[in-house]
Amino acid sequence: MNKQGIYLYGFVPTHCFDAVRDLMLESGIYSIEYKGISAVVSDTRDEKLEYLDREALAYLLVDHQRKLEKMMSSGCSEVIPVQLGTIVSSGNDVIKILKHGFAVINDVFNVIAKVEEFDVVAVWNDFPDFIRRISDTSAIRLMKEEIAKKNTYEQADSINIGKLIKKKIDEKNNKVNSDVINSLMPYCFAAKKHETMNDEMPVNCAFLVKKENKERYMDSIDQLDIKYADQLNFKIVGPLPCYSFYTIECKVLDKDDIEKAKEVLGIDVALTEGSLKRAYRMNAGLTHPDKNSESPQDSTDGFIKINHAYKILLEYLHAIKQSPDTVMVEPLYLVKIKK
Secondary structure, eight states, X not given: OOOEEEEEEEEXXXXXXXXXXXXXXXXXXXXXXXXTEEEEEEEEEOOOGGGSOHHHHHHHHHHHHHHHHHHHHTTOOOOEEBOTTOEESSHHHHHXXXXXXXXXXXXXXXXXXXXXXXXXXXXXXXXXXXXXXXXXXXXXXXXXXXXXXXXXXXXXXXXXXXXXXXXXXXXXXXXXXXXXXHHHGGGEEEEEEOOOSSTTOOEEEEEEXXXXXXXXXXXXXXXXXHHTTTTEEEEEEEEEOOTTTOOEEEEEEOHHHHHHHHHHHTOOSOOOHHHHHHHHHHHHHHHOGGGOTTSHHHHHHHHHHHHHHHHHHHHHHHHHHHOGGGTTSSSEEEEEEOO
């Protein structure tokens, strides 16, 4: 039987959640509050993402985003999303997260009060025609003519033509992508490229638009639509919670992992940034593959182990800084912006 847990959707200012509280309660959403910050949560079964099949994971993603976007569309504009699938055991754990992440969350609130995320996707209107035009460029025509002069056909010839066509597609798509970003960036705080589905999609970007520039940003998209008329179809989604820029990760730090990391680095004194850096430099120097040519595989494994231990202890120190008064109370959380 699955244990009951609390699913964490995101954070909003408490005064903001008050305005949509009744509406969210209808969806099984409630808040846990700490010093003016409301964690937006619901009761759920305590399940791990890695145990979910593709269909269940897709449903969870849609539900996660729908709940956050419902708050935004209902007038709660300052919404900070939490990483998909974040489940904790109790309300006390939510309070710990709020305490540890208090400074980080408030810093993000200060930023998103002035910006909104809009996602822009562009696809070629007639992709087969786009490929035909690419295939008719001078460089590809010349290659085909040279191949035609040969007395024999080789499979490598087709491969080389395909590689050149792919290169030209990438060049054209990159040029369009840069043009779109450069046209919109004057009205934005930041931009982030997302992976495109295929060559038919030259643009898939998120923009953090300054609210004061929103109208000019939309005008620029209209200008791009005119510029690429009959070539590209643009789709704009937003405003959205700042998924691409300020999703919060709540990471549990395991006490046993911390102790093992200290053993790996040979730290038997008080853990500070200084003692951690000294221990890392000494051990990294001893295990670096470049300094151990006689047994490179062993050195590589040791070097990876040293780096992993260093990362664990660095996160532990950051968690202590976030909330020194709760460092001895498990579980210990590190709250940070997901990269």
